[in-house]
Amino acid sequence: MRAFALVDCNNFYVSCERVFNPKLEGRIVVILSNNDGNVISRSPEAKAAGIPMGAPWHEVRPELERVSGLALSSNYVLYGDMSARVRMIFDELAPSVEVYSIDECFLDLGNIAGLDLEAHGREIGQRVRQWTGIPVGVGIGPTKTLAKAANRLAKKNGGVFSLFEKAAIRAALAGMDARDVWGVGSRWSKKLEERGIHSALALADADPRFIRKGFSVVLQRTCYELQGISCIALEKAPPPKKQIIVSRAFGKKVTTQQDLKEGVSYYMTRAAEKLRSGRLAARTLSVFAHTNHFSKKDHQYSSATSVSLEVPTDNTGELIHHALEAIERVYKPGYRYHKAGVMLLDLSPAESTQTELFATDSCWQPELMQAIDTINGQMGRGTIRYGSEGFRTTWRRKSNHCSPRYTTRWDEIPKAGN
DNA sequence: TCTGGGGTCCTAGGACCC
DNA sequence: TCTGGGGTCCTAGGACCC
Numbered sequence: 001m002r003a004f005a006l007v008d009c010n011n012f013y014v015s016c017e018r019v020f021n022p023k024l025e026g027r028i029v030v031i032l033s034n035n036d037g038n039v040i041s042r043s044p045e046a047k048a049a050g051i052p053m054g055a056p057w058h059e060v061r062p063e064l065e066r067v068s069g070l071a072l073s074s075n076y077v078l079y080g081d082m083s084a085r086v087r088m089i090f091d092e093l094a095p096s097v098e099v100y101s102i103d104e105c106f107l108d109l110g111n112i113a114g115l116d117l118e119a120h121g122r123e124i125g126q127r128v129r130q131w132t133g134i135p136v137g138v139g140i141g142p143t144k145t146l147a148k149a150a151n152r153l154a155k156k157n158g159g160v161f162s163l164f165e166k167a168a169i170r171a172a173l174a175g176m177d178a179r180d181v182w183g184v185g186s187r188w189s190k191k192l193e194e195r196g197i198h199s200a201l202a203l204a205d206a207d208p209r210f211i212r213k214g215f216s217v218v219l220q221r222t223c224y225e226l227q228g229i230s231c232i233a234l235e236k237a238p239p240p241k242k243q244i245i246v247s248r249a250f251g252k253k254v255t256t257q258q259d260l261k262e263g264v265s266y267y268m269t270r271a272a273e274k275l276r277s278g279r280l281a282a283r284t285l286s287v288f289a290h291t292n293h294f295s296k297k298d299h300q301y302s303s304a305t306s307v308s309l310e311v312p313t314d315n316t317g318e319l320i321h322h323a324l325e326a327i328e329r330v331y332k333p334g335y336r337y338h339k340a341g342v343m344l345l346d347l348s349p350a351e352s353t354q355t356e357l358f359a360t361d362s363c364w365q366p367e368l369m370q371a372i373d374t375i376n377g378q379m380g381r382g383t384i385r386y387g388s389e390g391f392r393t394t395w396r397r398k399s400n401h402c403s404p405r406y407t408t409r410w411d412e413i414p415k416a417g418n
Numbered sequence: 419t420c421t422g423g424g425g426t427c428c429t430a431g432g433a434c435c436c
Numbered sequence: 437t438c439t440g441g442g443g444t445c446c447t448a449g450g451a452c453c454c
Contacts, residue, residue, distance in 0.1 A: 034422050035421095037421055038421060054421090058419075058420040058421075059421080074422090216429075218426060243424090244424090245423080292423095294420095339422095359423080363420090398420095403424070
């Protein structure tokens, strides 16, 4: 029998902070996105207080202060490390695991003789809680979509919920809106409602051919999955990346080409690191910059350009060189730039890269890149960097309320007794 | 003053080939 | 008067996810 478990960490970012700062327990706490822009994680108390997910901080800040709520900048180094710790526990408790996001994994629990699924779900929850301090919910079902649905119910039912019997599945889906089904977003849920499909059960009972015709094969699969027919397999190994994007809003509006170039150099450095960590090389790169489209008084401008290389590369210096030439074409004076970014496309495995007989601009320095990565890995990001990134901090992101990197830096390790 | 970042997949339509 | 058929590749846009 097929059985999937979806384990997700409750309020993951807030929970990570609470592990190291117990004073946050019981309080209204939110975590802010990059640049302290939006609310991206909320403690249960913050949810109860009606702070909406995704709300711009500047909008909810007065209310948050009124109720003595706390806002923290996101600390991705900490969350990434905690995520890896949680994942290691799953590896011990399931034969295969798909890492679905930073706070969610699918586990394959099918065809294990004598396994009591719910008891195993409780074991998973207890072990993660005890070993990492992170609370999780476990949903179990015969398809990934039903495991997701069960996970919603797990939150209200002591952390574990399984959906296998037909009657139980129908009852659960009847009480669930179609818009809350995994794979149904706001556009499709609206369209479904126009066709009289309001509940998850109605979607399960819809004619898959009708869904295929009116929507797409993607929603048709969802429809089958709700019926208990598994169409979406567990991905044991992550598929190779197709693109790498690094982009950020600036801490302050950027007006000069020099600041834009420093930003792009920094983003490309990050992107090239990601590239090498996946043992990939890129043949196409693209850069973009735009003004703040929320602003009513600013003149709007947005532009992007891409560059194709003769030979794929993973060399930071070469990528920065092309990105800076490209950004000169993107930059137009007279605008207040809000955000810029780089994309790496046309990715291929680095070791099988074809060299070009007549290539003139190729620079392939694997030893240098490896040395830089090793030093930065040990001494901290940016210990060695390219000069084009600059030393000023004018354009860098705001992150004014960030907690220490408790688990990955010796000098920021938590101290007992104070 | 202030509104995130990073991905994937599918489809339709146009260009192009023989 | 009459103007083919089959196929691939690429891109833009739309949908979704966290």
